[in-house]
Amino acid sequence: xxxxxxxxxxxxxxxxxxxxxxxxxxxxxxxxxxxxxxxxxxxxxxxxxxxxxxxxxxxxxxxxxxxxxxxxxxxxxxxxxxxxxxxxxxxxxxxxxxxxxxxxxxxxxxxxxxxxxxxxxxxxxxxxxxxxxxxxxxxxxxxxxxxxxxxxxxxxxxxxxxxxxxxxxxxxxxxxxxxxxxxxxxxxxxxxxxxxxxxxxxxxxxxxxxxxxxxxxxxxxxxxxxxxxxxxxxxxxxxxxxxxxxxxxxxxxxxxxxxxxxxxxxxxxxxxxxxxxxxxxxxxxxxxxxxxxxxxxxxxxxxxxxxxxxxxxxxxxxxxxxxxxxxxxxxxxxxxxxxxxxxxxxxxxxxxxxxxxxxxxxxxxxxxxxxxxxxxxxxxxxxxxxxxxxxxxxxxxxxxxxxxxxxxxxxxxxxxxxxxxxxxxxxxxxxxxxxxxxxxxxxxxxxxxxxxxxxxxxxxxxxxxxxxxxxxxxxxxxxxxxxxxxxxxxxxxxxxxxxxxxxxxxxxxxxxxxxxxxxxxxxxxxxxxxxxxxxxxxxxxxxxxxxxxxxxxxxxxxxxxxxxxxxxxxxxxxxxxxxxxxxxxxxxxxxxxxxxxxxxxxxxxxxxxxxxxxxxxxxxxxxxxxxxxxxxxxxxxxxxxxxxxxxxxxxxxxxxxxxxxxxxxxxxxxxxxxxxxxxxxxxxxxxxxxxxxxxxxxxxxxxxxxxxxxxxxxxxxxxxxxxxxxxxxxxxxxxxxxxxxxxxxxxxxxxxxxxxxxxxxxxxxxxxxxxxxxxx
DNA sequence: ATTCGCAAAGTTTTT
DNA sequence: CTTTGCGAAT
Numbered sequence: 071x072x073x074x075x076x077x078x079x080x081x082x083x084x085x086x087x088x089x090x091x092x093x094x095x096x097x098x099x100x101x102x103x104x105x106x107x108x109x110x111x112x113x114x115x116x117x118x119x120x121x122x123x124x125x126x127x128x129x130x131x132x133x134x135x136x137x138x139x140x141x142x143x144x145x146x147x148x149x150x151x152x153x154x155x156x157x158x159x160x161x162x163x164x165x166x167x168x169x170x171x172x173x174x175x176x177x178x179x180x181x182x183x184x185x186x187x188x189x190x191x192x193x194x195x196x197x198x199x200x201x202x203x204x205x206x207x208x209x210x211x212x213x214x215x216x217x218x219x220x221x222x223x224x225x226x227x228x229x230x231x232x233x234x235x236x237x238x239x240x241x242x243x244x245x246x247x248x249x250x251x252x253x254x255x256x257x258x259x260x261x262x263x264x265x266x267x268x269x270x271x272x273x274x275x276x277x278x279x280x281x282x283x284x285x286x287x288x289x290x291x292x293x294x295x296x297x298x299x300x301x302x303x304x305x306x307x308x309x310x311x312x313x314x315x316x317x318x319x320x321x322x323x324x325x326x327x328x329x330x331x332x333x334x335x336x337x338x339x340x341x342x343x344x345x346x347x348x349x350x351x352x353x354x355x356x357x358x359x360x361x362x363x364x365x366x367x368x369x370x371x372x373x374x375x376x377x378x379x380x381x382x383x384x385x386x387x388x389x390x391x392x393x394x395x396x397x398x399x400x401x402x403x404x405x406x407x408x409x410x411x412x413x414x415x416x417x418x419x420x421x422x423x424x425x426x427x428x429x430x431x432x433x434x435x436x437x438x439x440x441x442x443x444x445x446x447x448x449x450x451x452x453x454x455x456x457x458x459x460x461x462x463x464x465x466x467x468x469x470x471x472x473x474x475x476x477x478x479x480x481x482x483x484x485x486x487x488x489x490x491x492x493x494x495x496x497x498x499x500x501x502x503x504x505x506x507x508x509x510x511x512x513x514x515x516x517x518x519x520x521x522x523x524x525x526x527x528x529x530x531x532x533x534x535x536x537x538x539x540x541x542x543x544x545x546x547x548x549x550x551x552x553x554x555x556x557x558x559x560x561x562x563x564x565x566x567x568x569x570x571x572x573x574x575x576x577x578x579x580x581x582x583x584x585x586x587x588x589x590x591x592x593x594x595x596x597x598x599x600x601x602x603x604x605x606x607x608x609x610x611x612x613x614x615x616x617x618x619x620x621x622x623x624x625x626x627x628x629x630x631x632x633x634x635x636x637x638x639x640x641x642x643x644x645x646x647x648x649x650x651x652x653x654x655x656x657x658x659x660x661x662x663x664x665x666x667x668x669x670x671x672x673x674x675x676x677x678x679x680x681x682x683x684x685x686x687x688x689x690x691x692x693x694x695x696x697x698x699x700x701x702x703x704x705x706x707x708x709x710x711x712x713x714x715x716x717x718x719x720x721x722x723x724x725x726x727x728x729x730x731x732x733x734x735x736x737x738x739x740x741x742x743x744x745x746x747x748x749x750x751x752x753x754x755x756x757x758x759x760x761x762x763x764x765x766x767x768x769x770x771x772x773x774x775x776x777x778x779x780x781x782x783x784x785x786x787x788x789x790x791x792x793x794x795x796x797x798x799x800x801x802x803x804x805x806x807x808x809x810x811x812x813x814x815x816x817x818x819x820x821x822x823x824x825x826x827x828x829x830x831x832x833x834x835x836x837x838x839x840x841x842x843x844x845x846x
Numbered sequence: 847a848t849t850c851g852c853a854a855a856g857t858t859t860t861t
Numbered sequence: 862c863t864t865t866g867c868g869a870a871t
Contacts, residue, residue, distance in 0.1 A: 259861095424857095
């Protein structure tokens with residue numbers, strides 16, 4: 071048995087050795103949370119508890135893998151069930167499909183698949199043509215589902231147009247999914263909730279089977295997930311959750327904000343253990359993280375501390391543009407590897423939105439630095455991959471009409487809307503899936519000759535392939551590619567990107583081969599499809615490599631790296647423009663940066679640029695207001711933007727608010743000239759029709775508004791910056807009337823973001839300098 | 847029914 | 862800059 075006391079602090083030990091009863095571990099970043107969880111599992115095993123009785127639920131696949139790895143390192147065991155809620159639920163549903171109206175071979179629809187169903191429902195219900203997009207609708211449905219508002223009992227909030235449509239559509243949408251023997255992501259949870267609620271014996275049986283349930287990243291679970299965890303812990307209340315409210319970054323996905331309070335309510339006598347000491351990062355990093363997060367109002371104060379030796383200051387770098395930024399980062403990494411004994415895997419570049427990865431990738435490629443994109447949507451989103459997977463899904467689940475639609479659209483010739491409609495009509499009458507119907511009843515008489523031939527050909531191929539579903543998945547994929555002619559078509563194509571497609575398909579086959587080796591059981595195809603649906607990245611299947619990691623801030627959760635770069639800390643990107651109208655969302659953005667900063671162990675660089683390209687257009691970037699909230703002593707400012715009044719690097723180390731914040735405006739005319747030489751003075755006054763600003767970037771034209779109206783505040787008395795408050799209506803001599811959205815900072819540093827009504831856009835001002843006046 | 851071409855629109859984060 | 866959508870021509 072391990073000497074637990076010797077390897078853990080007293081707080082950690084308390085969390086590890088509490089075997090029975092409900093437990094909450096509130097763990098700050100880097101406080102050894104994963105260590106606590108893995109040691110706790112080891113301890114449970116030492117107490118004679120069987121690995122089969124332990125269930126460890128995580129939020130992402132990545133976190134699950136990491137946990138699995140570390141548990142194996144510690145105990146040598148890999149037989150403990152670890153994975154995401156969604157994967158756990160998918161497996162349960164395979165077993166109990168009949169109890170919720172599914173068959174065990176159900177398909178899992180991704181967002182795009184689900185939207186197709188939604189689209190069909192809208193059209194059938196004559197509800198198409200509202201200004202509400204499919205995306206909004208499916209998001210709203212997702213919210214409703216995650217809040218456990220029952221499908222038929224859902225009451226739309228009065229006056230909410232989106233919810234009104236959700237109310238009309240939801241029952242039919244659900245019915246269609248069931249008819250296709252399919253579930254969307256949220257249904258995986260929802261069906262399990264229903265299963266556990268309606269079948270006490272099943273619930274009790276599972277409760278007994280999984281006597282020890284661990285939930286990681288508890289702050290990001292939604293109501294459905296919490297309900298599941300609780301249902302498995304009624305008789306045996308050995309539910310241990312770990313989390314950190316300051317790292318809650320999935321509110322937009324229905325994470326239940328008060329779940330920690332709920333937990334204590336539902337499980338009286340819960341033991342709460344707090345872990346506040348950080349073992350991961352240097353004091354500088356901890357300090358700026360701590361000070362940043364202190365700006366969140368809706369938060370229980372908590373302070374992080376560390377006893378690590380002081381390290382390098384955190385770097386804040388201003389680059390000229392995104393290319394310079396990417397190259398600068400690549401350069402720094404290269405020299406870190408060449409001169410400071412770093413490995414590529416020591417570095418991570420983390421950003422707010424996936425779109426930012428492109429330049430960075432390019433710069434790394436140029437220098438031959440190996441990198442990996444984590445969770446980029448790429449692989450399983452690619453057309454050719456989705457096409458083949460659709461065919462596989464169709465073989466596995468003949469009711470999957472959405473898959474058939476995709477197959478007809480991409481892998482067969484000669485079948486169009488008309489034929490589709492006629493086939494659908496017959497399928498509807500016979501209450502079968504469309505392929506089922508085709509196989510059983512043959513081609514409907516209403517279908518024209520050429521289309522009928524195409525259908526018969528498809529039908530014959532499908533029939534042949536159906537006999538092969540028990541082959542190893544890799545072999546099955548090969549057969550699908552060959553027999554449908556898809557492979558041949560791509561091979562003979564003259565388009566160069568079809569070459570890439572073939573390569574991607576080969577990669578899929580390789581992944582399938584790996585899968586076949588690891589899972590030689592008979593239900594191979596189903597399991598393979600499930601994995602394909604529930605993992606978003608390829609390297610989840612492969613090993614860990616010595617590469618620089620590129621990922622979004624969301625994807626970094628639970629990870630740590632010696633050296634971290636966080637580029638594009640700019641207004642509109644972080645905080646994201648769609649988040650800064652709402653305090654809750656803004657605070658979530660701040661937590662996101664907090665999570666990002668605290669991934670760094672030894673070395674951290676934040677950066678922003680003066681000029682960022684967006685939709686092909688260059689525009690001025692505005693530094694994020696979060697930068698103003700960071701302490702200065704722990705940081706080192708480096709200006710590489712090459713401004714006219716300061717040679718590159720001369721501002722090293724010294725910076726104040728003007729340096730990072732106002733400078734972009736001071737030099738704006740110079741940039742107008744640089745960006746748009748054809749701009750004539752008459753252009754300057756009005757914005758061209760249709761020119762919208764996202765708030766992300768100011769265009770040259772918008773910037774040019776500035777110098778036309780030099781500050782006229784000479785005669786007017788200054789207004790106390792503290793006078794301005796959110797929601798206040800204000801007037802600006804240049805922009806007109808607007809409403810204060812958010813306020814940041816205090817004193818001289820206090821800034822306000824104003825939404826201007828007539829402009830339909832927003833600007834951020836430094837209140838001590840601004841020409842803003844309260845109305846009246 | 848398919849394909850090609852151009853125009854418009856839209857870009858958060860994940861299971 | 863991409864991707865998606867729509868309309869016309871084959």
